Amino acid sequence: MKRNNLAYREAFLAGRLGIRAKILIYLAVLAGFIISAVWMLQGMLVFSASKGLNVPPQLLSAVRTQFWLTVGAILLATALVGFTMARSISEPIIETNEAAKQLSGSRYTRPPHSGGYREIAELNDTLIRAAEDLGKVEDLQRELIANISHDLRTPLTMIVGYAEAMRDIPEEVTPENMQIIIDETNRLNSMVNEVLDFSRLRTGNMELDIQPFNLTAQIREICGRVSKMTAVEGYTVLFDPAEERMAEGDSGRISQVVYNLLGNALTYTGEDKTVHVSQQDIGSRIRVEISDSGEGIPADELPYIFDRYYRSRENHRRAVIGSGLGLNICRSILEKHGAQYGVRSEEGQGTTFWFELPKATEKNTDA
Numbered sequence: 495m496k497r498n499n500l501a502y503r504e505a506f507l508a509g510r511l512g513i514r515a516k517i518l519i520y521l522a523v524l525a526g527f528i529i530s531a532v533w534m535l536q537g538m539l540v541f542s543a544s545k546g547l548n549v550p551p552q553l554l555s556a557v558r559t560q561f562w563l564t565v566g567a568i569l570l571a572t573a574l575v576g577f578t579m580a581r582s583i584s585e586p587i588i589e590t591n592e593a594a595k596q597l598s599g600s601r602y603t604r605p606p607h608s609g610g611y612r613e614i615a616e617l618n619d620t621l622i623r624a625a626e627d628l629g630k631v632e633d634l635q636r637e638l639i640a641n642i643s644h645d646l647r648t649p650l651t652m653i654v655g656y657a658e659a660m661r662d663i664p665e666e667v668t669p670e671n672m673q674i675i676i677d678e679t680n681r682l683n684s685m686v687n688e689v690l691d692f693s694r695l696r697t698g699n700m701e702l703d704i705q706p707f708n709l710t711a712q713i714r715e716i717c718g719r720v721s722k723m724t725a726v727e728g729y730t731v732l733f734d735p736a737e738e739r740m741a742e743g744d745s746g747r748i749s750q751v752v753y754n755l756l757g758n759a760l761t762y763t764g765e766d767k768t769v770h771v772s773q774q775d776i777g778s779r780i781r782v783e784i785s786d787s788g789e790g791i792p793a794d795e796l797p798y799i800f801d802r803y804y805r806s807r808e809n810h811r812r813a814v815i816g817s818g819l820g821l822n823i824c825r826s827i828l829e830k831h832g833a834q835y836g837v838r839s840e841e842g843q844g845t846t847f848w849f850e851l852p853k854a855t856e857k858n859t860d861a
Contacts, residue, residue: 517579525572529565586614590621597625646685649678677723691750691823702744702830706854709741709748709780710773716752717771720760729760733771739780740854747827748851752782754820755847759786764844778853779834785846791839799837800825824849 589605604618656675659666694700717733724731741748759769764787772783791799800821828835828849839845 517576517583521572521576521579525568528568532564532568590614590618593618594621597621597628646682649681652678653682688754688820688823700747700826700830702747704742704744704831706740706742707745707748708738709782709851710735710738712745712749713752713771713773713782716749716756720753720756724760727767729763729767729769731756731760731769731771733773735773739773739775741780741851742854743831743833743851744827747831751824751827751849752784754824755784758820758847759784759845762786762788762845764788775853776850779850780853781848781850783846783848785844787844790841790843791837791845792841796837796839 586605593605604622653675656666656671660671691700714733714735717731721729721731756769756771760767763769766787768787770783770785772785774781774783824847825835831851833849833851835847835849837845837847
């Protein structure tokens with residue numbers, strides 16, 4: 495494949511000539527043009543003056559001397575101006591480049607000469623914001639890893655503990671202990687699946703299968719399943735819809751949204767350990783709301799509650815179900831559906847997460 499000549503020259507020279515050298519080269523070329531113009535002009539003047547006349551040698555010598563003095567003055571001025579320009583222009587860029595190397599460590603210190611030019615000042619402001627954002631992402635990633643490690647450690651500890659007890663004490667080999675191991679294994683499987691879903695959603699590799707489905711029946715089934723999983727710990731999930739409703743969407747992914755929102759509500763609900771799920775018609779859409787009775791979310795945190803890696807200022811709590819990535823996964827799934835969603839909360843009054851799906855049309859339902 496042929497190279498683009500201009501691109502090749504730029505790539506070839508970029509690693510060998512800095513901005514100072516290029517400025518000096520450009521000014522040297524400009525000085526050469528000026529000197530050539532002066533030489534041609536003086537040659538024409540001498541030719542015109544000497545045409546048909548006997549010009550004294552002293553005059554020609556004076557003209558040559560004047561020419562070389564002019565050339566020397568041009569070269570000196572070019573060198574002085576070139577050096578000054580090269581230094582004043584390149585110094586802020588070089589300093590910014592050196593400071594930008596700190597970005598890999600989420601640090602950036604504004605160089606001393608960064609305010610000399612508007613573009614350089616704006617570039618430094620952008621790099622400072624980038625360093626701050628990288629630092630926040632790095633901190634949140636560390637928190638995410640710590641939280642997931644905490645959540646994974648608990649079921650692993652329980653599995654190992656019960657398995658060792660059943661190995662060492664024959665009387666401990668009971669259906670109840672086996673069920674605990676199965677439940678904790680399922681919890682681990684759920685966490686791993688959520689991490690995988692999180693990765694797929696970030697890369698945009700998750701496809702949807704939009705079909706009509708019975709939203710009411712699906713929510714009822716999920717609530718029943720979760721109730722059985724959490725009843726032993728005293729949790730209650732209430733869902734009593736007035737009517738059956740058909741919605742359009744990816745049934746499997748919407749099931750994941752409901753499951754994740756329920757897990758979040760169960761984790762943060764109040765002392766009554768009760769979560770309420772409701773379903774209502776909003777025009778041509780169906781709204782599903784999942785409410786807890788917990789401490790609520792501060793108003794300044796609400797805009798960020800769905801953000802990737804976001805965690806409330808409240809101390810980390812072990813999720814009743816799920817991995818703690820649920821809200822971000824819910825947002826990604828609902829956005830891929832083009833669905834409306836949100837959260838409302840008051841401190842001390844609990845929190846309600848909601849989303850809306852379009853009702854299935856009769857034509858699609860019949861099909």
